[in-house]
Amino acid sequence: xxxxxxxxxxxxxxxxxxxxxxAPAKRRRPAPLTQIPSRYSIIVVWAALILFYSLTEPSxxxxxxxxxxxxxxxxxxxxTMALLCTIxxxxxxxxxxxxxxxxxxxxxxxxxxxxxxxxxxxxLAAILCATAVGAVNAFLIVxxxxxxxxxxxxxxxxxxxxxxxxxxxxxxxxxxxxxQSIATKDVGGLPISFYYGVALVLVFAYILACTPLGRHMxxxxxxxxxxxxxxxxxxxxxxxxxxxxxxxxxxxxxxTVAFVGSFNASSASQYLLPVFAAVFLGTAIxxxxxxxxxxxxxxxxxxxxxxxxLQLHSAAVWIEPVFYGAVLVVAVTISTVLHRRVT
Amino acid sequence: MSVAQAGAQGNGPDRLEVAxxxxxxxxxxxxxxxxxxxxxxxxxxxxxxxxxxxxxxxxILTGVYTPDPGGAITVDGRELSLPVRPLEARAAGLAVVxxxxxxxxxxxxxxxxxxxxxxxxxxTRRIDGKAERAAVAAVLARLGANVDVxxxxxxxxxEDRAAVAVARAMQDHQDxxxxxxxxxxxxxxxxxxxxxxxxxxxxxxxxxxSVLMIxxxxxxxxxxxxxxxxxxxxxxxxxxxATKDIDEAGLTRLxxxxxxxxxxxxxxxxxxxxxxxxxxxxARSVRDLDLDVRxxxxxxxxxxxxxxxxxxxxxxxxxxxxxxxxxxxNGKTLHLRKRRDSSGDFIAxxxxxxxxxxxxxxxxxxxxxxxNLTLPRVKKRGGRFRTGGAWQAQETAAxxxxxxxxxxxxxxxxxxxxxxxxxxxxxxxxxxxxxxxxVLHEPTQAVDVGARADIIEAIREAARGGCGxxxxxxxxxxxxxxxxxxxxxxxxxxxxxxxxxxxQDDIIHATFEPAGDAEADAEHPAEDTELNxxxxxx
Numbered sequence: 001x002x003x004x005x006x007x008x009x010x011x012x013x014x015x016x017x018x019x020x021x022x023a024p025a026k027r028r029r030p031a032p033l034t035q036i037p038s039r040y041s042i043i044v045v046w047a048a049l050i051l052f053y054s055l056t057e058p059s060x061x062x063x064x065x066x067x068x069x070x071x072x073x074x075x076x077x078x079x080t081m082a083l084l085c086t087i088x089x090x091x092x093x094x095x096x097x098x099x100x101x102x103x104x105x106x107x108x109x110x111x112x113x114x115x116x117x118x119x120x121x122x123x124l125a126a127i128l129c130a131t132a133v134g135a136v137n138a139f140l141i142v143x144x145x146x147x148x149x150x151x152x153x154x155x156x157x158x159x160x161x162x163x164x165x166x167x168x169x170x171x172x173x174x175x176x177x178x179x180q181s182i183a184t185k186d187v188g189g190l191p192i193s194f195y196y197g198v199a200l201v202l203v204f205a206y207i208l209a210c211t212p213l214g215r216h217m218x219x220x221x222x223x224x225x226x227x228x229x230x231x232x233x234x235x236x237x238x239x240x241x242x243x244x245x246x247x248x249x250x251x252x253x254x255x256t257v258a259f260v261g262s263f264n265a266s267s268a269s270q271y272l273l274p275v276f277a278a279v280f281l282g283t284a285i286x287x288x289x290x291x292x293x294x295x296x297x298x299x300x301x302x303x304x305x306x307x308x309x310l311q312l313h314s315a316a317v318w319i320e321p322v323f324y325g326a327v328l329v330v331a332v333t334i335s336t337v338l339h340r341r342v343t
Numbered sequence: 344m345s346v347a348q349a350g351a352q353g354n355g356p357d358r359l360e361v362a363x364x365x366x367x368x369x370x371x372x373x374x375x376x377x378x379x380x381x382x383x384x385x386x387x388x389x390x391x392x393x394x395x396x397x398x399x400x401x402x403i404l405t406g407v408y409t410p411d412p413g414g415a416i417t418v419d420g421r422e423l424s425l426p427v428r429p430l431e432a433r434a435a436g437l438a439v440v441x442x443x444x445x446x447x448x449x450x451x452x453x454x455x456x457x458x459x460x461x462x463x464x465x466x467t468r469r470i471d472g473k474a475e476r477a478a479v480a481a482v483l484a485r486l487g488a489n490v491d492v493x494x495x496x497x498x499x500x501x502e503d504r505a506a507v508a509v510a511r512a513m514q515d516h517q518d519x520x521x522x523x524x525x526x527x528x529x530x531x532x533x534x535x536x537x538x539x540x541x542x543x544x545x546x547x548x549x550x551x552x553s554v555l556m557i558x559x560x561x562x563x564x565x566x567x568x569x570x571x572x573x574x575x576x577x578x579x580x581x582x583x584x585a586t587k588d589i590d591e592a593g594l595t596r597l598x599x600x601x602x603x604x605x606x607x608x609x610x611x612x613x614x615x616x617x618x619x620x621x622x623x624x625x626a627r628s629v630r631d632l633d634l635d636v637r638x639x640x641x642x643x644x645x646x647x648x649x650x651x652x653x654x655x656x657x658x659x660x661x662x663x664x665x666x667x668x669x670x671x672x673n674g675k676t677l678h679l680r681k682r683r684d685s686s687g688d689f690i691a692x693x694x695x696x697x698x699x700x701x702x703x704x705x706x707x708x709x710x711x712x713x714x715n716l717t718l719p720r721v722k723k724r725g726g727r728f729r730t731g732g733a734w735q736a737q738e739t740a741a742x743x744x745x746x747x748x749x750x751x752x753x754x755x756x757x758x759x760x761x762x763x764x765x766x767x768x769x770x771x772x773x774x775x776x777x778x779x780x781x782v783l784h785e786p787t788q789a790v791d792v793g794a795r796a797d798i799i800e801a802i803r804e805a806a807r808g809g810c811g812x813x814x815x816x817x818x819x820x821x822x823x824x825x826x827x828x829x830x831x832x833x834x835x836x837x838x839x840x841x842x843x844x845x846x847q848d849d850i851i852h853a854t855f856e857p858a859g860d861a862e863a864d865a866e867h868p869a870e871d872t873e874l875n876x877x878x879x880x881x
Binding site: 210211212214215216218219222223225226227228229230231232233234235236290 | 690
């Protein structure tokens with residue numbers, strides 16, 4: 001799972017015989033034993049959580065539980081990856097991700113069901129709209145230098161309003177069953193949409209770790225001036241990141257609509273906290289103190305495991321927010337402290 | 344101006360006494376046994392190169408940093424608890440005026456002066472504006488400054504802004520007490536504002552307060568202060584030198600030291616072939632500058648603050664906007680104009696710019712040595728879908744070996760390295776691209792002696808490889824051992840051109856003295872004469 005694997009050979013080439021005796025290299029392998037707990041602590045907690053639930057609630061240890069965990073979170077996977085696009089380049093507060101997702105998710109069934117469009121054409125239109133919103137964000141933030149919070153907060157409220165308008169504040173259902181199979185097709189016990197999420201995360205992780213584009217994105221996030229003076233097209237990369245965030249949100253929305261078969265415009269706004277929670281929780285996994293796709297992916301399913309297990313114990317409404325909030329604060333605090341110690 | 348000082352010295356305690364204060368960050372000792380005395384009513388100067396520890400000392404005095412155990416800071420005979428508690432320091436009369444004066448432009452004069460001191464009414468918790476304004480007006484009157492307390496600070500002139508900052512610093516002073524530290528406060532002021540500002544400072548001193556003035560403007564230090572303390576590499580080199588016994592050149596020598604004679608000049612490797620040609624460069628105060636750098640030639644650019652030397656280096660390196668001019672390298676011509684989205688054009692043409700502020704412009708501290716070192720080439724040398732590990736490992740290993748980067752770990756994050764090793768990574772980042780023109784800005788600033796020798800050797804090696812080199816630096820010792828030719832700037836013009844064997848003293852001399860004394864350059868007599876005439880005319 002270590003994103004650095006393709007380059008781990010560097011150590012042996014460049015510093016023969018020193019790797020074992022050096023102070024801990026922060027990000028790359030070989031990681032000294034002392035660092036494993038911090039990198040993989042959430043995984044250990046995750047395992048402990050599963051063990052605990054299994055012992056206290058025997059029904060937890062059933063294949064349907066795992067299906068419930070792994071087939072219900074694709075929308076979060078797509079939204080968190082969209083958010084990571086802009087976080088990686090140093091824009092920490094793109095609040096519009098869930099709203100763009102909801103916008104695309106509303107347009108598609110409205111066009112198809114209410115206006116009789118071809119379902120593929122409707123999907124394409126929805127994705128294009130989401131991408132266009134990303135481009136508008138990019139234009140305002142990168143070219144006009146408007147504050148990111150203001151632009152994305154305003155955009156998110158605006159899009160929610162438009163979504164409610166075009167859907168008449170109703171849940172729009174009736175997406176053709178043939179189209180739904182692009183998301184619901186069973187592959188090895190899980191819907192195919194789960195694998196779309198896995199593929200997206202892996203591609204994103206690969207881009208960040210192994211391509212010049214990813215390297216440039218990381219540097220833009222670390223320091224715009226250093227990047228500019230090193231020949232990186234800083235504004236182009238920032239612009240592109242916002243556009244891609246829109247594109248990923250749009251595609252995620254279409255897959256979610258296909259999976260569920262319907263969409264309610266007002267449902268999107270509730271995703272804001274979980275999306276940020278998972279992305280920040282990801283900084284405690286694999287690469288301490290750094291936003292990373294694989295950590296985020298694990299974070300999503302870790303949170304879902306915890307919530308589901310608690311709900312088996314008791315169905316109270318308060319469980320989910322309490323768990324989300326507590327885990328987020330505790331995990332990110334630990335990751336911040338550890339990161340400070342390493343650097 | 345030394346009357347108050349002379350009268351106060353000897354009787355009674357010092358206004359400020361710093362004894363044996365040290366500061367260690369991790370493994371780096373940035374201050375070692377600092378000791379200095381400031382008498383009541385004294386205007387004391389503190390000078391030293393960037394990175395010598397001046398600002399660390401100020402941060403200890405104001406309680407931002409905790410000093411290592413063992414030192415003592417005493418104000419008027421009373422020892423302060425360490426770390427310094429800001430409120431205690433304020434009660435003792437210690438105040439700092441920072442570089443940007445620390446004013447909120449959007450607020451009025453009285454709000455700025457009383458910030459963090461507002462007195463609220465007991466029940467309503469309302470600020471009594473009338474009383475506050477009266478207090479501020481009284482302080483301003485004591486300073487002899489004619490500023491309306493209702494004015495918005497953003498609309499004031501530079502000297503009035505300074506007056507507001509000074510008023511804020513001295514409002515708590517008892518009569519005949521207090522110490523104001525001016526940390527580069529005059530940097531953004533015009534010459535005329537400075538004159539007014541010093542009158543103001545003198546007024547403060549006549550009231551019995553002491554002043555510690557930190558400045559890069561040696562001229563003003565010599566002119567206005569009574570005594571001066573010089574720091575270098577975390578040590579106090581000399582303290583309490585009367586400024587009537589020393590001039591700017593003498594101070595510069597103390598600031599730079601002799602670097603223990605680790606470096607000697609070597610023979611020039613300049614060839615007749617041109618490496619880079621600059622024509623008609625306009626940047627900042629510099630007008631229509633022509634500059635030729637030959638392959639293998641090392642050219643120094645130096646001068647006092649705002650002389651134009653830095654602007655030229657940054658414009659040619661692609662870091663700063665220029666208002667016009669061309670740069671020709673290998674037959675390719677770049678137009679020097681406003682700042683661009685990326686230095687890609689410069690890099691493609693073969694320019695490498697080693698920036699001064701290494702963690703702001705040069706390197707990303709959170710990324711690894713390899714990632715930083717290979718960044719400018721990662722797109723060109725890597726595939727579209729692959730950065731490729733082998734060339735990066737090779738390049739990094741070569742630079743670690745060549746520059747002796749320690750520890751030799753290519754995956755260490757740059758932020759955890761010492762200053763000298765960061766500078767080596769930065770230099771390696773650009774040398775690995777085998778540039779045609781290497782532009783360096785203060786390449787040895789705040790690095791230790793060993794790193795300095797490695798860096799100088801690496802620059803020479805680049806020159807031997809046929810690269811043209813431009814070094815912008817105020818470090819005359821570096822320029823003297825490195826350069827085949829040194830251009831001395833003043834007010835945007837080249838006022839002297841030194842060639843051949845030169846010493847540190849020659850360069851310092853040319854920097855401070857009128858241009859007529861500088862050695863004539865035998866190779867460009869016409870150009871040199873013209874420049875000299877300009878210099879004298881000013």
